[in-house]
Amino acid sequence: MEKFNAKLAVPARERGKLAPIRMSHVVIGTNPENYEAMVEWYLTYFEGEIAYANDDVAFIGFDEEHHRVAIAAIPGLVRPPANSTGVNHFAFTYNDLDELLATYVRLKKEGIEPYWPILHGPTTSLYYKDPDQNRVEILCDNLKGEELLEFFTSGAFDENFMGIIFDPDDWIEQRKNGVSAEELTSRDKLPEGKTAWDMFRD
Ligand SMILES: [Fe+2]
Structure with a gap:
């Protein structure tokens, strides 16, 4: 597909269009x-x-x-075969990283653990599977507005569109030790010799 320059999408209603008000x-x-x-x-x-x-x-x-x-x-x-086309996952947003990590802890106590904790960059995301193996993501936004645009125009997503897998328990420890959410969620480069697809879990 032709590569587009990153832009901040303007809500359709602000462009004078009649679009749904929400999902x-x-x-x-x-x-x-x-x-x-x-x-x-x-x-x-x-x-x-x-x-x-x-x-x-x-x-x-x-x-x-x-x-x-x-x-x-x-x-x-x-149940559809694992390699079916169609909806891959749906996703829900928390206010910030600490809310996301607190939810991780709550769910872990209930025996519900993510199969894929991934720092996409713009978001920090935890992917889970329900009892039918449907994928559900919870996330927090790390970048907003101009910061987000800067991230895309920096080429970081061209190099690695997937993100970096992280360890939520380690991040919880680091937050307790005073490491800021900004520091934890600023994305590292891919490890030497790895591709974006090495960061994929399904
Ligand atoms: Fe997602």
């Missing part, structure tokens, strides 16, 4: 036998509450939206 929700279909496990997992993952549920569908809320995630039990569904 509303994600509905995940599951086999009825996994329904309860899936609902429990998402309630735990998001510190959510059930807005409405019956034996077939559960609406889960945890922010200003009436429901942000719903689980639908649909008889006869089968």
Whole structure:
């Protein structure tokens, strides 16, 4: 694909267009036998509450939206092969690194651990898999506005579009020892001889 110069996207409404005001929700279909496990997992993952549920569908809320995630039990569904095309993951944002790391600790105590902790650069991201192996990311933004633009125009993403894998437990220790969030989230170069794809986990 033709390479575009990085820019800050202007919200469509500020460009005089009629676009949605926000993303509303994600509905995940599951086999009825996994329904309860899936609902429990998402309630735990998001510190959510059930807005409405019956034996077939559960609406889960945890922010200003009436429901942000719903689980639908649909008889006869089968899990797609791991190498399927389609939605790869969906992602949810915390205010800052400390909120993200506190959530990591909370979830770890519940036996829920990320399969891929990655400092993308613009974001710090923790990727998890639900009981059906759908991928869900939680993140915090590290760079905003002009800083973000500077990051993209610096060529850092051309060299490594993936990021650098990090150890959340190590970062928690470093934060306790007074290392700033800015220091932890400023991205190192790829280790010698590694490519961006070496930083990928699936
Ligand atoms: Fe993502």
